[in-house]
Amino acid sequence: MVSQLFTVPRVSFILTVCILFSLALNLIYNNPDEKFRRNLRKYGRRDIQNFIVRSIQVRENYGRCVFPYTLTDAQGVYQPDRKTTCKRRSCRSKSGWVLCSENKCYIRKLLTESKGKIDCVFTDIIRTSDRKVGYGIPHRNFQQYLLNSSDFVKVQCNASNGDRWAGDVIGTRPILVPKSADDKPKNDKFNVFILSLDSLTKTDFLQKLPKTYWFLKQQLGAVEFRGFNTIGNIRSQNLIGMLTGQTELELPETRKASPRSSHLDVYPMIWKTFRNDGYITAFNEDSIREGVLNSQHKDFLEQPTDHYLQTYLTEKKQYFSNSTECCFSNYQRHQILFDYTSKILSGERNKSKFILNVHDVTSSDNLFVLDHDIFNFLFDLQEKEALSRTIFILVSNTDQPLNQNNVPLEEKLNQRILFASVVLPLQFQKQFPQEYSNFQNNTNSLITSFDIHATLEHVLQLQNNQSEGLRSCRTRSISLFKQIPHYRSCAHAHIEPHLCSCLGETPININRVILMGAENIVDTVNTFLEPYWKFCRSVTLSGVIDAVKLAPQKALLQYKKLDDVIGYIPNLSGSTIVRNEWYQIQVAINASTEAQSIIEGIVRHDLWKDIFETKIKDIVLKEGGIGPHCLAKVGKPMLKKLCICKEIN
Structure with a gap:
């Protein structure tokens, strides 16, 4: 009796039904709409909103914003998340027979000379919904057509020499x-x-x-x-x-x-x-x-x-x-x-x-x-x-x-x-x-x-x-x-x-990295002055005034993906590859000259190559400092703050 119940065909049928049933459940469970409803049931719109407000109000998120230069x-590398939807092809073909200027659509004048009399039928494209359109009453015209109901018109034209053309034209109705x-x-x-x-x-x-x-x-x-x-x-x-x-x-x-x-x-x-x-x-x-x-x-x-x-x-x-x-x-x-x-x-x-x-x-x-x-x-x-x-x-x-x-x-x-x-x-x-x-x-x-x-x-x-x-x-x-x-x-x-892309500030003691960063700021300034070497002397480092380390928030470093299909709940169980560190350093230059300056720069330290790059953020002439008389007519404020004129005999 048992052997009759569990014959090979019946077992195969039962297994097939079970597999199809499990696949159906899986499709239903993983359907985006169903996921959305489960997320709403799990969190609720108000719960998600409260979660976001609480995450925004954490103390770390109130730090003053500094951007990494x-x-x-x-220069970034363009890597779209989705494949391009266009095939590589040419869009060129013969010009249309009808043109539109504002609400007036007319047959190109040169065509009547080469093709003879042209008879065109204009049909408005009318919006029914965002996913469906209708069409207006066709209008036959030999000269021009005025747009009143739509900006978009389908046109079919017949010339007396037997040529035909069909296409769409776009204008702007009043x-x-x-x-x-x-x-x-x-x-x-x-x-x-x-x-x-x-x-x-x-x-x-x-x-x-x-x-x-x-x-x-x-x-x-x-x-x-x-x-x-x-x-x-x-x-x-x-x-x-x-x-x-x-x-x-x-x-x-x-x-x-x-x-x-x-x-x-x-x-x-x-x-x-x-x-x-x-x-x-x-x-x-x-x-x-x-x-x-x-x-x-x-x-x-x-x-x-x-x-x-x-x-x-x-x-x-x-x-x-x-x-x-x-x-x-x-x-x-x-x-x-x-x-x-x-x-x-x-x-x-x-x-x-x-x-x-x-x-x-x-x-x-x-x-x-x-x-x-x-x-x-x-x-x-x-x-x-x-x-x-x-x-x-x-x-x-x-x-x-x-x-x-x-x-x-x-x-x-x-x-x-x-x-x-x-x-x-x-x-x-x-x-x-x-x-x-x-x-x-x-x-x-x-x-x-x-x-x-x-x-x-x-x-x-x-x-x-x-x-x-x-x-x-x-x-x-x-x-x-x-x-x-x-x-x-x-x-x-x-x-x-x-x-948040802002980098937070953390005070740091002067160490080897800070000193090398300060030297890089001076090197950057001298590179900037290089084209003007006939007029300006090189600057020298007098000392480091202040330094802070710039770092992103922990939530950004830990961000992995979204935990919901709604697009709001972040998964913060991930990690980030940190190759660079940023520092904001204030240095004094030319302390022994009249043109004393304080320069603030953002220095990027490549941890893998141990190299530094600098972007000058601010330059302040100390009290008693003077601008360069040799560049009085040059309209570059930054250059005037950095240049120390050479004595030219």
């Missing part, structure tokens, strides 16, 4: 601003244009986008902020902080995996404030996959801004189901983003605009090509004078790697420092001189996305003659047009310890 000057703002003088406010480059750290930006960086600094006069620190483990947390001034946990639940969650429409996005103040608004991402916001959050029910590139990309997804194509309508996706932005910013000059663009650099086929295209894009905007009344903000954004156990300290620090630069119109600088002075003095301060949000609010308040109000150091959101205290810490800025 290598994050500013070193936008009616709120009536309450229509009564205000036209074009009396500055445009605001934000370009966010995703999957890019600061050192990545410096190495892979050198032409863009040069144009920002040399041609546009951009002010770079050295201490732009991430506030989140994933990109959406930084973007949400900039758009709302709040953390994701402080806002209504919008995660797809969370039961009874709301859509992103409930967020108090900053573009709503600009819209109410009479601005035309635009939010454009060029990702054919999930965007930064809707990858984990529910889509927008209503179109969030006046101009919205997602509608066009949604229509294109049906043709590129594998989501790996670079090219739409003969252009790379980032080029479509730039062209669309140029049309928005250059059109309707009598109305102010707020534009937020997000480009994921992993979708670019070649970052050097992207660098060239951004350079041309900014050059084109400058030539059109579209930036003359525009506050232009360029920032980078990135996720923290999935696993940071046993990685070099520099790599961890690099992942937490992002690029940030701001271009202010000359008229803004003249109109608000005190705010501009504060702005320039904040370039070495610790800032976050919360501060950019406060700055955007302050722009509106300044233009509306409203007081921004005083904000203390303990306020996590401080406008860049207000003076940010030099002693601001990661705790003040609401940065968790494992995300």
